[in-house]
Amino acid sequence: MRSKTRIAFLAATAITALALAGCSGTGGDNAGDSAGDGAATSPTVMKLALNQPETHPSYIALEAFGEQLKEATDGRWDIEVHANSTLGNQDEYLQSVSQGVIDLAIVSAPQLENLNKEFVLFSLPKVFDNIDHQMSVLDDQELVGDVYSSLEESNNISVVGGLTQGERSIYTKDGIVETPADLAGKKIRVQESPVFLAMIEALGASPTPLPFGDVYSGLQSGVVDGAENNEISYFSNKHHEVAPYFSLTRHLVGADFLIINSDTLAEMSDEDRAAFDEGWTAAWEHHTELWKTDTKTAVADAEAGGAEFAEVDTEAFAEALEPLIDEFLTEDSQIALYEAIRSAAE
The missing domain is CATH 3.40.190.170 (Bacterial extracellular solute-binding protein, family 7)
Incomplete structure (x- = not known):
């Protein structure tokens, strides 16, 4: 568990803590009580930072992701999306997720380049032919799985997967x-x-x-x-x-990535992790379809x-x-x- 490190970090970053005041707690001291063990289980509400407005496909798809996760886990896990950069700018999200101040964030590929040079591939011109090519790659764990997990030991960050930014x-x-x-x-x-x-x-x-x-x-x-x-x-x-x-x-x-605090991810039971992964797949597929129609609009x-x-x-x-x-x-x-x-x- 990571409560001591989180408390220390929150004390050192009062401004961030104030921005989060009134929100439900992050992390999983409650998450260890999995369904069926007879213990009372309090919901774990994960904060997700986003720099886009509520009308953006990312917000819409991620909100639906949270609703699906809450239902699939009988309320044990939920996602609270904070839009419009209310939890800071993207360059602040990496540290906040790493330290557990927030659990999840959407960051663009360039934010990850300095942590691992492999991520530069996702920002170079003409790497992807189109959105469908891009998303088939970003969802291919055999192809990108090692890159996604490369920040866990060094930064306590797991990359869940990608969302398109379109052309x-x-x-x-x-x-x-x-x-x-x-x-x-x-x-x-x-x-x-x-x-x-x-x-x-x-x-x-x-x-x-x-x-x-x-x-x-x-x-x-x-x-x-x-x-x-x-x-x-x-x-x-x-x-x-x-x-x-x-x-x-x-x-x-362009590509965005959903990142999560690795400790938070590890606190999910196998059953809840499966629900999380299933919900994410539905989220990026939903996002991709929204992207295509919303671009025309x-x-x-x-x-x-x-x-x-x-x-x-x-x-x-x-x-x-x-x-x-x-x-x-x-x-x-x-x-x-x-x-x-x-x-x-x-």
Whole structure:
């Protein structure tokens, strides 16, 4: 059990503790009383941190995941989703999950790169052909299982699985970007990741790291001239209001990952762990279908709000980004995983 380490951490991080005040406790001092042992079992409510709004497919699918888990475990386990970055930004989620301040979080692939270089594969351009190819890989335990478990001993974090971020493109305040040359001199918001920094530099722009929650104000104030993301995040976070030009560069199919505190996961009985895994499969499948339909809706709604979507010179962008594969895949294990992912597309 990890109560002593958690209490120490909560005392040292009062601000985080205040943000969580009033929520049900995390972790499983109660979880050891499995069904049928005759002991009274109190529900264990796991907090899940998310930086997207309640209208986002991730929130909808994860809420359903919690409901299914609660029903399947007769109330022994539940998930409480905290949307809109109310539990902090993604760069804070890793430490919070590792220390058990929160149990679960959705983090983008770049957040995991510094912990294990294998995760760089999930952020590189043109690794995945499309969403279906991506999700078949992210759910293939034989292919990615070792990567998912690689953070357990060092960081007390287990990767449960992935969610698609769809195709990511570039949007700007001042005009459509047709070729990389149109990005010269522009400050483009990126996640703070070596791959994303190099990607924007390869396209001729100036990469500017910002927390996701600061992108709207950054665009509005001129701190950045544009950003890169998918259509759903673009519309659901109202970025179309301040950056109405969406250039369909489709430079990569992005990935999010559900991470969980490894101690919390270990506290589940075999029966409850099976229910958790089954619920997760239903969640990512639900999310994928929502993503496909909601992308079309987001484009239509953004256009109705004044946004302009346009195709670009796809070959010019692909040529500019091609060197990133050789630049970042420097280890045999990375290359082997890349080749396996590409083979899965054939």
